[in-house]
Amino acid sequence: MSAPRSAPRDLARRFATKRETRGGGGWRRESFTLERGEARAKAREWFERFPKAAYMTEIEFWRELDDGRIEFTIRRLPSAD
Template identity: 55%
Template sequence: MRVPAKPPLEGIKRSLDKKRAERQGKRLPRDGFVRETFSLPRQEARAKAREWLERWPKQAYWTEIESWAERPGDMIEFTMRRLPSAD
């Protein structure tokens, strides 16, 4: 019994590469959230997080601090995320 040959995938590969190249200029990842990463002194980091939460309320934009880490020198590196628009 002979095993069938694999189908050529070059056409699919070219198509995927073309689509990915078209999307390179867009900022939204597949999950639809807008993200921005900051590295600020502790007090400025708190102020920036408050600013985001006041400008884009959690109830409408699902705004949240996605991740954060303490860095040397009392610096806080954090990523904020939100939906691009509210309905």
């Protein structure tokens, strides 16, 4: 008797879970929604704490919301942690 086949979404979920728990080589991301000045300060803090040369830190995504706040995601490699 053969094992039941997995649906594509089940396989995707399993691989995603494995990738998250494995750690190591994956990107670390953190998202923020802050006032413009606070967003600037938070980005500066990240680039000082995790320099681009060592961690490949970058603003992956950003946008200005209707209320003027900035929503953004910063990503970095955990290479030098």
